[in-house]
Amino acid sequence: MLLRHTPTEITDRKALMINPAKTCQPIGAMYASLGIHGCMPHSHGSQGCCAYHRSTLTRHYKEPVVAATSSFTEGSSVFGGQSNMLQAIDNIFTVYEPDIISVHTTCLSETIGDDLTQIVKKAYDDGKVPEGKHVIYAPTPSYVGSHVTGFSNMCKGIVSGFAEKTGEQKNQMNIIPGFVEPSDMAEVKRLATEMGVKTVLFPDTSGVLNGPQTGRYHMFPKGGTTVEELKSTGDSMGTLALGSFASSLAAKFLDTKFKVPCRVLPLPIGLVATDRYIDTLRKFAGVTVPDSLTFERGQLVDVMTDMQQYLYGKKVALFGDPDQLIALTEFLVTLDMVPVHIVTGTPGKEFESTIADLTRDSPVPVNIKSHGDMFQLHQWIKNEPVDLLMGNTYGKYIARDEDIPFVRHGFPILDRVGHSYFPTVGYRGGLRLLEQILSALLDRKDRDSSEESFELVM
Amino acid sequence: MLLRHTPTEITDRKALMINPAKTCQPIGAMYASLGIHGCMPHSHGSQGCCAYHRSTLTRHYKEPVVAATSSFTEGSSVFGGQSNMLQAIDNIFTVYEPDIISVHTTCLSETIGDDLTQIVKKAYDDGKVPEGKHVIYAPTPSYVGSHVTGFSNMCKGIVSGFAEKTGEQKNQMNIIPGFVEPSDMAEVKRLATEMGVKTVLFPDTSGVLNGPQTGRYHMFPKGGTTVEELKSTGDSMGTLALGSFASSLAAKFLDTKFKVPCRVLPLPIGLVATDRYIDTLRKFAGVTVPDSLTFERGQLVDVMTDMQQYLYGKKVALFGDPDQLIALTEFLVTLDMVPVHIVTGTPGKEFESTIADLTRDSPVPVNIKSHGDMFQLHQWIKNEPVDLLMGNTYGKYIARDEDIPFVRHGFPILDRVGHSYFPTVGYRGGLRLLEQILSALLDRKDRDSSEESFELVM
Amino acid sequence: MEAPVTDTNRTESTHDVDLDKVRSEILSKYPTKVARKRAKQILVKPGGAGTDIPEIGANVRTVPGILTQRGCCYAGCKGVILGPTRDVINIVHGPIGCGFYAWLTRRNQTRPASDDSPNYMPYCFSTDMQDENIVFGGEKKLKQAIQEAYDIFHPQTISVFSTCPVGLIGDDIHSVCREMKETLGINIFGFSCEGYKGVSQSAGHHIANNGIFQHVVGLDDTIRGGEFRINLLGEYNIGGDAFEIERILDECGISLISTFSGNSTMEQFANSHTADLNVVMCHRSITYMAEMMEKKYGMPWIKINFIGARATAQSLRKIAQYFEDDSLTARVEEVIAREMPAVNEAMEANRPLCEGKLAMLFVGGSRAHHYQELFSELGMKTMAAGYEFAHRDDYEGRQVLSSIKVDADSRNIEELSVEQDPDKYRLRKTEEELTSTGQIYREYDGLIADMKPNTFVIDDISQYETEKLIEAIKPDVFCAGIKEKYIIQKSGVPMKQLHSYDYGGPYAGFKGAINFYREIARMTNSKVWSYVKAPWEKEPELTATYAAA
Amino acid sequence: MEAPVTDTNRTESTHDVDLDKVRSEILSKYPTKVARKRAKQILVKPGGAGTDIPEIGANVRTVPGILTQRGCCYAGCKGVILGPTRDVINIVHGPIGCGFYAWLTRRNQTRPASDDSPNYMPYCFSTDMQDENIVFGGEKKLKQAIQEAYDIFHPQTISVFSTCPVGLIGDDIHSVCREMKETLGINIFGFSCEGYKGVSQSAGHHIANNGIFQHVVGLDDTIRGGEFRINLLGEYNIGGDAFEIERILDECGISLISTFSGNSTMEQFANSHTADLNVVMCHRSITYMAEMMEKKYGMPWIKINFIGARATAQSLRKIAQYFEDDSLTARVEEVIAREMPAVNEAMEANRPLCEGKLAMLFVGGSRAHHYQELFSELGMKTMAAGYEFAHRDDYEGRQVLSSIKVDADSRNIEELSVEQDPDKYRLRKTEEELTSTGQIYREYDGLIADMKPNTFVIDDISQYETEKLIEAIKPDVFCAGIKEKYIIQKSGVPMKQLHSYDYGGPYAGFKGAINFYREIARMTNSKVWSYVKAPWEKEPELTATYAAA
Secondary structure (H helix, E strand, C coil): CCCCCCCCCCCCCCCCEECECCCCHHHHHHHHHHCECCEEEEEECCHHHHHHHHHHHHHHHCCCCCCEECCCCHHHHHHCCHHHHHHHHHHHHHHCCCCEEEEEECHHHHHHCCCHHHHHHHHHHCCCCCCCCEEEEECCCCCCCCHHHHHHHHHHHHHHHHCCCCCCCCCCEEEECCCCCHHHHHHHHHHHHHCCCCEEECCCCCCCCCCCCCCCCCCCCCCCECHHHHHHHHHCCEEEEECHHHHHHHHHHHHHHHCCCEEEECCCECHHHHHHHHHHHHHHHCCCCCHHHHHHHHHHHHHHHHCHHHHCCCEEEEEECHHHHHHHHHHHHHCCCEEEEEEECCCCHHHHHHHHHHCCCCCCCCEEECCCEHHHHHHHHHHCCCCEEEECCCHHHHHHHHCCCEEECCCCCCCCCCCCCCCCEHHHHHHHHHHHHHHHHHHHHHHHCCHHHCCCCC | CCCCCCCCCCCCCCCCEECECCCCHHHHHHHHHHCECCEEEEEECCHHHHHHHHHHHHHHHCCCCCCEECCCCHHHHHHCCHHHHHHHHHHHHHHCCCCEEEEEECHHHHHHCCCHHHHHHHHHHCCCCCCCCEEEEECCCCCCCCHHHHHHHHHHHHHHHHCCCCCCCCCCEEEECCCCCHHHHHHHHHHHHHCCCCEEECCCCCCCCCCCCCCCCCCCCCCCECHHHHHHHHHCCEEEEECHHHHHHHHHHHHHHHCCCEEEECCCECHHHHHHHHHHHHHHHCCCCCHHHHHHHHHHHHHHHHCHHHHCCCEEEEEECHHHHHHHHHHHHHCCCEEEEEEECCCCHHHHHHHHHHCCCCCCCCEEECCCEHHHHHHHHHHCCCCEEEECCCHHHHHHHHCCCEEECCCCCCCCCCCCCCCCEHHHHHHHHHHHHHHHHHHHHHHHCCHHHCCCCC | CCCCCCCCCCHHHHCCCCHHHHHHHHHHCCCHHHHHHHHHHEEECCCCCCCCCCCCCCCCCCCCCCCECCCCHHHHHHHHHHCCECCEEEEEECCHHHHHHCCCCCCECCCCCCCCCCCCCCCCEECCCCHHHHHHCCHHHHHHHHHHHHHHHCCCEEEEEECHHHHHHCCCHHHHHHHHHHHHCCEEEEECCCCCCCCCHHHHHHHHHHHHHHHCCCCCCCCCCCCEEEEEECCCCECCHHHHHHHHHHHHCEEEEEEECCCECHHHHHHHHHCCEEEECCHHHHHHHHHHHHHHHCCCEEECCCECHHHHHHHHHHHHHHHCCHHHHHHHHHHHHHHHHHHHHHHHHHHHHHCCCEEEEECCCCHHHHHHHHHHHCCCEEEEEECCCCCHHHHHCHHHHHHCCCCHHHHCCCCCCCCCCCCCCCCCCCHHHHHHCCCCCCCCCCCHHHCCCCCEEECCCEHHHHHHHHHHHCCCEEEECHHHHHHHHHCCCCEEECCCHHHCCCCEHHHHHHHHHHHHHHHHHCHHHHHCCCHHHHCCCCCCCCCCC | CCCCCCCCCCHHHHCCCCHHHHHHHHHHCCCHHHHHHHHHHEEECCCCCCCCCCCCCCCCCCCCCCCECCCCHHHHHHHHHHCCECCEEEEEECCHHHHHHCCCCCCECCCCCCCCCCCCCCCCEECCCCHHHHHHCCHHHHHHHHHHHHHHHCCCEEEEEECHHHHHHCCCHHHHHHHHHHHHCCEEEEECCCCCCCCCHHHHHHHHHHHHHHHCCCCCCCCCCCCEEEEEECCCCECCHHHHHHHHHHHHCEEEEEEECCCECHHHHHHHHHCCEEEECCHHHHHHHHHHHHHHHCCCEEECCCECHHHHHHHHHHHHHHHCCHHHHHHHHHHHHHHHHHHHHHHHHHHHHHCCCEEEEECCCCHHHHHHHHHHHCCCEEEEEECCCCCHHHHHCHHHHHHCCCCHHHHCCCCCCCCCCCCCCCCCCCHHHHHHCCCCCCCCCCHHHHCCCCCEEECCCEHHHHHHHHHHHCCCEEEECHHHHHHHHHCCCCEEECCCHHHCCCCEHHHHHHHHHHHHHHHHHCHHHHHCCCHHHHCCCCCCCCCCC
16 A cells, blocks of 8 residues: 555544645746746745746646746845845846746745835836836745635736726626636637637636647747736726636736626536536627537537436545636536545635535535545545545545546646646536546446456447 | 457468458448438348447447438348338438438348449439439448448449539538548548638538437437538539548549549548648648647647657557558657557558558567458467557457557447547647557556556656 | 427326327328338227227338338347357358447356356457359358368357348358368357348347257256256346346256356257246247247246346246245245345335336337336336337237238248157146146236336337327336437437446346336436536526626 | 757767857856856866866855756755655645645655555645744644644654744744654654755755754664675665665675665664765765764765666675675676676667767756766767756865855854764774775765866756757757756757656666666657658748649
8 A cells, every 4th residue: 555554543633734635825826927928937935946836837737837036045034035036037037038027925935024015116116127028926925825825816916917997998808717727728718719709818828838849949938818918907898707716816806996897607617617607708798609619518418418327426536626626526416426525725614615515415425625635535535435536646646545546637637648738627628527537437347347247338 | 368269379261250350331331421411321221231330330429320221121132122212212201301311232232233323213213302302322332341441432422422513613622531530520620621721521420420419309410511512522622532441432533523633641640640631731722821730730749759758669559440540550650659460350452551661660570461350460469469459449358358558449439438529630639649548558557556666757 | 300308397297198199190290101001000008997909010021211220130140149158159151240240239248157168259250251252152261261260269069140142142051051060070050040031130039049949959968957947038138137037046946057048058058958947038039949949848938027026026936836846935935035125125215216207118029018017116107118029929918829910021930840859858747737836828918918008009119200209208218229329318318228228237136126226216317417408598688798796 | 038949960060069159158148247156157178188177166056036957955855865765754844835845756766665564755744834823833733743643653753844934933843853752752853954045955965964863873773784784875766776776786795774865764774874884876965974974983985876887887896895805796796797788788779879969967966977977878978967956076076175165055054063972983994994995985076077078067057058058059868857858848859857767767777777778769769859840831832722643
């Protein structure tokens, strides 16, 4: 056994987190910043943070991930990081020539109490920011929330750094896609485009973190939301925030500050959540849903009805980010599957009540935990085994020990490819998820069948 | 062992086929006919043929597959099937109201010597074919070629039944996509559309054999090439035939009869073959390849370069249809993989020479066989084991016995979903294939790793 | 060709649909000649008790061009009867398709005695006839194929199946088989089961029965098993049904000498004439065998049914009744008592989810009859049923056998003339002894007798009729085969394959009943069907631009 | 920020690139202050023999905003040195990220003695500090976390790692550890390895060495193993390197008392002072330990290297030389003779595929030096190399140690004052005895000495410099870490991770050399790189409408 020391008996823990189902804010902020065109993320802290975040993002996307750091030393930790950051801004604009530097903090600079607003102002005042270039920022203390919180904070940092109101409303919708894959962001946009709705989608890492091999390295590839688009978000008809944990903060900011009305929806993973996204967009933008989307929807329903026997009643354990889990849980319930253990590392009581509501008709008791960990999930599984495990790559240890079919979903996925190219949002994404779930279950069936029950037609 | 009687020692067989890698012509013709809008395929033979073909297509697509039959009795077998077919045409137009009936023969009616040209003429002459409706046909003797041959013959039947030349050239290309999935047909079309090339793609089973669940059954769904489009094929700028075994016959017919110039290309599976398709279309139609396609291409190359270590030198056994195998072999060679055993059941010497040419730089001897069978493939594998097996669902028996990672590809796939929704042609299709191959290899790696070498990051 | 989506909460009202009107509407679409023919095959079972069983058109040709569920003679012979037997090499003589389509597609499970016992079922053997074989004849190739099969596999038995062109070109497979049997010294025989013979699979069943009876049954006189020795006829072990029946019989102390044909071997067939009783599941496909064995070897047969918990209990009691042994009777009752609590528990758990819902069953053989047991145990009504390839006796009962006219299609299927075997005939019980057991032998009352009043009985239902039935009656579950499955589901009606069980089963016996209850409860209560309509289809109007709260 | 695609057949010409010009171009982009700093860290090794080793800037701060390969002190302490030991519960005291990122990401393989031997490496333990812990202090939570870890797992050892905010808020982890050690009666100790300490991972190595030396080494005096007893220092068992070295040592009859730290246990560390010789792989990260052990316990150390087949053979001979035992020498030669044929065969097979090609190596520790062995065995030239976190002695050799100025960043890292242990000190060999073995102890000549003339040596290379180097020199393979991997590959240059080996390895020892030859041959000869350009990019002009043949 790989996790040989995990006991079946569950004891209460108050202080020790074991095998977390989250990581810290700055990496989420870095990811969000990469979804802005021409943007260099900057980590205001010691250089290990930046190295770790770049490594993790790189392993997940198998793509270049650049970001700079203030490279704090013991001295800066005592006297504050202003000088490091000013120096960094100067060097970055000189050497790497981005259009934007997007600064996020770390536990270190937050504990010291560095004031980003003041430092950034000083950078502008001191002429460290070349004409037409920008520095935006967000506080992302690692000891609050999770990587999802950091993403959320940076989304707000982006709009608070760029959004303007000209007074002339634009016939466009803002869409904040949430902490999802580049492929998902592209798919969210494609669905809107298919409906004839013009969108400003931000952040947008498609084309950035799933870019082509061209034989030339571009530090700032073609993808990402442009400054011009971001500025226009204050003039949009409305904002759709997908995933309340990751996206509602920025949407509410635009609502409060610029009176751009917002709707917060779950991530459009699965049939019902995608329906909700499409239908909300339809009503918001006053458009008709084209037959092409109704067709895609029908294909998903078709596979759901055709394959229902393999899904019905199958118990699932899930871990990951709250927005993902809420949408996945709803999808699984829609499929007549039974999510029984659901853990996110991200704190937030609304997570537990939302999941409880989605699973209220469950035939068996459901274990739900926010700010939980994978150690607890594993113990739950030992006490109540499941037919399927869904989560990021770390789940493979539980899957192997407990011999459970495993579908990789979420962040990070470090040992397979595909997630950044094929969406799991939208109807097509639902089909992909369904294919993955079915393959996992049917592969297991094939593996475990006796010779007499090993069959050709399933 | 499931195939416990398969010996390692290979003996020469001249008469007994064991575990075929093909089936018979009529099913290919039925599949092609389903790609015509408003068309009822009709099997001129005893009713078992039709039942078997419908069953097999249904199991593969998990969709309604309708087709009628002449329901031969012993009497018709002695006296000829003309009366059955005339009766059938009358009944079909009356009860099911298709726009077209597409007749193919069987070994039975071919052996009897029924003359379709004459019978169809009689149907028209006798007023059995309502105004504006059509009967087209193709001879598809089961004892010649394979299901691919039947598809090819019906493609020719379609153009010979519909194509016209008005003398006024249309700014459009004919594309014959070959015996591929509905998803592939849609993708072939999407690529052309993305290039700004207007196409008549036929047959086109997308939307027919991967249709939506809408709560209403439509015997003749929206998909399929229309009569109007088919008529216009004689006026097109040119024809691209994808897959010489399945598509060249119809293309050459259009070339010979209507002077529509044709190019026969391998199926656009994998990088190089898709390049060839795109570039040929570019030159043929005089268009520029849009950045969006160069981007998709670059994504595929990116995964190929990033994941190369997992692919390099891996030995693969393949079986299936010749057009598929030719394209797959080229793709595998492009990936630095090593196809070592390649079997198609379809006869045709050019298959062996084409594959031999593609694998001429192979580091190991390559076994190639046209008109071969899976029994021989299995024996080859026993003598020279492989790292991966690719083929239709029947391959699962070999994969289990020999414990080989298995990627389902080809026809029929009876125990998984996905093939009809997600293409394997084009660059996106290449990504999907690559993901499937990598997952198969990495899943195996995970399974076989000792605990000490079981790892998080791959 | 459209059937509307089924809405929920509508089962009550549909009990009152005027079926005669539906029937007329269906027939009105057909050309006159077709309508006249189909009219005989579409019955509405009259209301009121004690009414006579009406006559139905059955085992007649399908009209060309009318989409049928039916297959061919070869399918019935090779696919159904001979397919499930593992120790024989079945060579299909013909073009490749026939062999290919019957290769592993029927879910006949089999359990070889050991890891090296023969099991050729995962293999497909074909002569793959080519052009030149059609022109110059295929006998030589067939002979060579048999030789190659022997050289590679050394089987005890090889059988050969003729496909359509073989009959036409005149290959004499039987003489080839005789010659090779002599040469190789193993049992080799052939079936002239060309696809065009008869009007459905049924012809193939008969041909298969004849072949096995002539070439295999009676070859081995060894007495095996215990005191109560039976053959199970017409159980093909789809999804493991036979395994469950074997389990139950074993627990009752009843020895199963052979099953025709599921989890079966030629060895068992050869020995089957030594049993004391034949019990028949599928009345259509295998009763030939029961009758021939009774004539030649002297054992009687009874119709039983292991589909449905009550039917299973009843069938066990019938077997015990035949043997008239108190210990057996006691043991049977013990087994029933042990098995029924779990069955009842499952029944009670699932019945509330299914009660009052409507089913339709259109499958071949006896299943459209047998499965009504399970639906009735769930409180569901079978609103329409019919067979794919039945004869009138399957519908109306064996009492009509003598009144069935033999038409041209049936006349061509050989009826073996069977005599008492001079050595091996052994009368198990005299007629008086049989009568004194208190039950009736060699009898079957057919499907219609068990149907509720005001229901449809339809023979060889067409695709068009299927759509119309669904439209009119809106069943909650529809049972048929793979060709029908997705057509029906596209109408929003869950469909259960009763040929292949959709990779489910077993459904026979006690455990099978539990499986089936759960399966039907799942199908008729699954949430997925409620998502068929998109929100914008339900509420298409647009409320201007959205105003935020 | 673009580097052009590499074309093929260009390696010859790039040997002649004017590196000084390249260097000037690189520096010209930087702001003056930065350029001045980087100028000291970017050397062109002069041509001509016998030239002095130039001085290089190393172990100095990275300029803020300049993209660096470097990590932090915590990464060096927890990630590198303490990570690979399986029988200790490592609790990271801080917000969750630090624990999360160091969780299973370094491919340190480990092989517990049995299925129930402790192995906590797949676990991540953290106090997951929240807001309130930052405000009110985290000591209480840490104490509770230790208690919970003990209650659930009952480990023999627990260690604690401070992350950035812990140092700032003043949590005294050492007193918590002392208290809990007393309470629980197991070994518990902490590391003040806050991320901001020092200028790179290097600070963390030193802190880790100090901690293990103070709290573990010397606890167990049992004499284990055979006649020739060594510790292997600086081998972290990435991809199984340590397993291969263990195999070779075992075949030579050399007992490995402990490895610092790969496939390692606290039990072995506790016992390590009983060995007779320390052999050092990674000069940067672990020589502290060798020096402290020599002072306190009396065993000498030598620098060895198991990367490269010749280097492996050489290292084995050096060990044998120390022990001055004929039988050991003979056995070592035997092993080398047995292993080399396969190595030579692989070398000869792959060398023609690699010969003349160019490599660049920028990895931390000693690997940028060691791996030049393997490239040279393949006939490849290393055109540029440098370290991520080295000090001047790693480049210039230990002779410069005394001349290195201690700056503010280094001064804060504690230098333990070590004395001879009154009881356990045992001088293994006198200086004379050491000299008479014919080799030099406590010595390392550094990377620069082994570089070919006209090559680059660059300390703490930046992303910008990496791009410029690739553009100018167009290497055939580039070695660095995960952050660099895809940036380099986007330029069309195959990239080999020499931290994690890209899920490859082992590359140490004889078998490792064979693996590496094959890997590099694959990378530099793979077809995939030839497909980077689309046909329409190569031949963009259009030839009107296509005319068919």
